[in-house]
Amino acid sequence: MPLAIVHQSYGRFGGAERVALAHFEQLRRMNIDATLFWSGLVTPGWQTRLKGYDIRTIPSTLPTPRNLATMIRFLRELSRYDSIIIHHHVDPLLALYLARNLGERTIWYSGSMFELAWEKWITGEDYRSISQTVKQTGQEYYGKTLSSLVLSNNVFDQTVRLARTVDIHAVRRYSKIVANSKFLSRFLKRIYKLNDTPPVVYPGPDPMLEQLSSKDFTGEGDYMLAVSPLIPLKNVDGMIQAASKVPSARLVVVGEGQDRVSLEERAGMLQVPLFLKGNCHSEEELAMLYSQCMFHIHLSLYEPFGLTPVEAGLFKKASIVTDHGGPPEIIVDGETGFIVNPRDYGMIAKRMKELLSSPELRHEMGQKARKRVLEKFTLERSAKQLLAEVES
Known part of the structure; x- marks a missing residue:
């Protein structure tokens, strides 16, 4: 069963990245035909451990004609896999592309919801004030000009509303959602108004x-x-x-x-x-x-x-x-x-x-x-x- 694991780090290498790489490595040890699609940071230790594995780069989703052509080729490549795991998080535009084109074979292994869209609802905090990487990540995915605009005070409320709409649209098209805790499972069911409570798979340490x-x-x-x-x-x-x-x-x-x-x-x-x-x-x-x-x-x-x-x-x-x-x-x-x-x-x-x-x-x-x-x-x-x- 060819399996694709897709993950984008949000400007840092943390627990989500360690779990994604460890899952990939463990599945390969179990003789699963898994390919890792990745963009973002990887520590030197993990770079050494991943040598010899088939690691593919996720293309930019910045909506330019050249990038859109590359994204079409990327989606065609993913269509060759029986199952696609979005591991923790990807850029919301990439999530939307996957959901609309390959949703019937896409599983979201969720470590959280799309926090920019939902942080105010969860904690009452403005996500820009609590994320160390939101500006950097936005520039990486969408360029400095567009990122600065959508994160500016004048339009940020509209950005959040649009992000929620895109997020809900994508999540409801996935074939399955798996949560990393019972708490998150209940939370996902509530905010996305899911019919079923997502199953839980706890992460494990490296x-x-x-x-x-x-x-x-x-x-x-x-x-x-x-x-x-x-x-x-x-x-x-x-x-x-x-x-x-x-x-x-x-x-x-x-x-x-x-x-x-x-x-x-x-x-x-x-x-x-x-x-x-x-x-x-x-x-x-x-x-x-x-x-x-x-x-x-x-x-x-x-x-x-x-x-x-x-x-x-x-x-x-x-x-x-x-x-x-x-x-x-x-x-x-x-x-x-x-x-x-x-x-x-x-x-x-x-x-x-x-x-x-x-x-x-x-x-x-x-x-x-x-x-x-x-x-x-x-x-x-x-x-x-x-x-x-x-x-x-």
Whole structure:
């Protein structure tokens, strides 16, 4: 069964990109005839791992005569595949092209909805204020002039309404939708007014991280770890505010983003030891940080799934996670970590103190976290379930 996996990174290499590439690699290991269609960033480590695989480039959807001719050839190429998986997200114009021309064989494996169109409806926030990459991505797909126009204050409300119309039109033409969490499944059914609740296939961590989790890294460090872009939605500011109530709480954050300067200023003002690590460019570096942290924190204001608590669990680390979205499906409150309101800084601080003050509690929760991840969230299990949904 020839299978196409289509993914476009939105200006950064994050959890969605890691899962898409890991699914592709795992399906190929299962002897599935899969081809990856990709545009956007790929880390050096993944570039090495993908050597020898058939990776195709997704053409630009900027509506020029030359690009339209290229897109027609691209759609003809995709028509040779029995099934097409849109993995997480693609440019909305590409989604529309696929839905209108190849919708009967297109499956959307959703990690979120089209956030520019729906963010105001979800969180009440203007997507431009919480996305570090929307301007860059818009320019990449549609050119600087058109992107600047549609994101300008004068027409942004109309842009959002048009984006919703295009998004709904595309989604309703897909042959199937698969969600990456029960939370997201219910959400997709509601906003797209679907007749059926989409099935759920949980993502899994990179098998290389799973292998590295058995490596003997040197001891436990003295820091709490967050793996997150530095944008308002991920609520690193909330982590700092909670940590300010906890003596000796040291916070390390892996990621980059628009809030770096303001977060450093906030930490300085509240006297919180904060180290902004930047992006990790290898699985080994990320594995070491997980292995040596005391515990992991994930406090997004909204998160459809949340891969990092799964990754932390591999390394026997408890997590303090948001109750807004999919993370409560990963963490068992009081057993493998704690589930909190991401704006309740007093309660977050209390949970930080409990974990910081008790090596025994950290160890017990960490052991249970790894056991749960290996039982429910492996990449092999995820790929098999995704393939079963494609074939059903």
